[in-house]
Amino acid sequence: xxxxxxxxxxxxxxxxxxxxxxxxxxxxxxxxxxxxxxxxxxxxxxxxxxxxxxxxxxxxxxxxxxxxxxxxxxxxxxxxxxxxxxxxxxxxxxxxxxxxxxxxxxxxxxxxxxxxxxxxxxxxxxxxxxxxxxxxxxxxxxxxxxxxxxxxxxxxxxxxxxxxxxxxxxxxxxxxxxxxxxxxxxxxxxxxxxxxxxxxxxxxxxxxxxxxxxxxxxxxxxxxxxxxxxxxxxxxxxxxxxxxxxxxxxxxxxxxxxxxxxxxxxxxxxxxxxxxxxxxxxxxxxxxxxxxxxxxxxxxxxxxxxxxxxxxxxxxxxxxxxxxxxxxxxxxxxxxxxxxxxxxxxxxxxxxxxxxxxxxxxxxxxxxxxxxxxxxxxxxxxxxxxxxxxxxxxxxxxxxxxxxxxxxxxxxxxxxxxxxxxxxxxxxxxx
Numbered sequence: 001x002x003x004x005x006x007x008x009x010x011x012x013x014x015x016x017x018x019x020x021x022x023x024x025x026x027x028x029x030x031x032x033x034x035x036x037x038x039x040x041x042x043x044x045x046x047x048x049x050x051x052x053x054x055x056x057x058x059x060x061x062x063x064x065x066x067x068x069x070x071x072x073x074x075x076x077x078x079x080x081x082x083x084x085x086x087x088x089x090x091x092x093x094x095x096x097x098x099x100x101x102x103x104x105x106x107x108x109x110x111x112x113x114x115x116x117x118x119x120x121x122x123x124x125x126x127x128x129x130x131x132x133x134x135x136x137x138x139x140x141x142x143x144x145x146x147x148x149x150x151x152x153x154x155x156x157x158x159x160x161x162x163x164x165x166x167x168x169x170x171x172x173x174x175x176x177x178x179x180x181x182x183x184x185x186x187x188x189x190x191x192x193x194x195x196x197x198x199x200x201x202x203x204x205x206x207x208x209x210x211x212x213x214x215x216x217x218x219x220x221x222x223x224x225x226x227x228x229x230x231x232x233x234x235x236x237x238x239x240x241x242x243x244x245x246x247x248x249x250x251x252x253x254x255x256x257x258x259x260x261x262x263x264x265x266x267x268x269x270x271x272x273x274x275x276x277x278x279x280x281x282x283x284x285x286x287x288x289x290x291x292x293x294x295x296x297x298x299x300x301x302x303x304x305x306x307x308x309x310x311x312x313x314x315x316x317x318x319x320x321x322x323x324x325x326x327x328x329x330x331x332x333x334x335x336x337x338x339x340x341x342x343x344x345x346x347x348x349x350x351x352x353x354x355x356x357x358x359x360x361x362x363x364x365x366x367x368x369x370x371x372x373x374x375x376x377x378x379x380x381x382x383x384x385x386x387x388x389x390x391x392x393x394x395x396x397x398x399x400x401x402x403x404x405x406x407x408x409x410x411x412x413x414x415x416x417x418x419x420x421x422x423x424x425x426x427x428x429x430x431x
Contacts, residue, residue: 004150050067050095060185130267168212213233216239220241236258240265259277266313272302283323341402346372355375375412
């Protein structure tokens with residue numbers, strides 16, 4: 001049975017390593033003592049919402065646990081800098097500034113008294129705040145509870161636990177995002193498995209994984225695996241944040257010797273489904289404990305949201321039972337390098353009088369980027385000077401992943417009998 005949050009720093013041997021780092025380990029005893037020290041700091045303040053400054057997984061957990069134990073609300077800033085006026089006023093203060101991947105020195109004689117005996121239990125309804133990446137550079141605030149995360153760990157461990165025994169978790173992701181929090185903190189802590197404190201940043205870092213490892217990563221990281229790193233002992237490979245292309249899945253198989261497991265989900269809904277990268281394109285299966293309430297309308301019943309039901313953001317093709325095929329976004333929000341991009345926002349940012357524009361997701365050699373079609377030009381690439389001027393203008397208005405890389409002209413946008421633009425025909429301009 002997976003450990004709930006309240007037992008991570010209380011159950012079992014206090015000398016058990018939670019995080020591995022160069023020159024030693026951060027044990028249960030050490031982390032509890034540091035969390036207790038930060039708890040005492042928080043309790044002396046009137047802070048209610050406290051942004052977590054991540055300096056590695058161990059440092060993150062010490063701050064996160066301290067804030068929750070104090071009855072306050074942790075705020076996970078995602079990609080934003082938490083010390084920029086405390087997230088623009090969404091948090092009262094920032095906690096956690098130790099050296100990356102490490103914790104301040106702890107007096108071993110004080111560790112048990114200052115840690116295990118002081119940390120109070122956290123009620124399941126205690127909450128924290130994190131943010132989506134945002135469809136147009138504006139993140140959306142999402143509130144989660146400890147109980148929801150414990151339940152998600154139960155669900156994912158039911159699927160993966162037997163394949164994770166004896167492994168050390170290592171990640172290229174950050175616990176300040178939902179995916180990193182779920183699979184680089186909550187799942188390994190629930191299973192009592194250690195985590196590499198240092199975040200892996202480039203494929204060459206994988207060479208240091210000479211111990212049996214579970215790698216938590218993204219399609220973007222796997223895209224740059226060539227040449228194959230030497231020496232990693234990776235036994236389990238998990239990816240999320242966007243679809244893994246067939247080419248990148250094959251590259252990971254060739255480089256690391258195993259197929260990836262992919263998680264489908266969202267910040268709002270948590271983990272929803274999984275697939276193996278060797279499966280047929282788009283095929284996915286709902287996780288244990290999650291079922292279709294109305295498959296035709298892509299509505300699921302899930303214990304991971306308070307309402308118990310939710311509609312998927314994607315169009316799907318139900319295949320019977322828990323299986324389905326992903327057909328693409330229900331709205332016009334697409335993923336580019338793990339960033340959510342609103343095609344509508346791109347189109348509105350162009351602002352060309354007398355010309356229609358359409359933004360599309362263009363995939364070339366397994367890599368996604370935004371393409372832009374502008375009416376009133378001959379079919380084909382836009383004149384170089386025109387495309388360059390458009391790109392300069394959009395760089396000042398949009399986050400980089402949303403800025404188009406490909407520009408095409410079209411005399412008139414093709415429409416169907418209902419007057420709607422036929423995007424599939426526009427995509428042919430980019431072939």
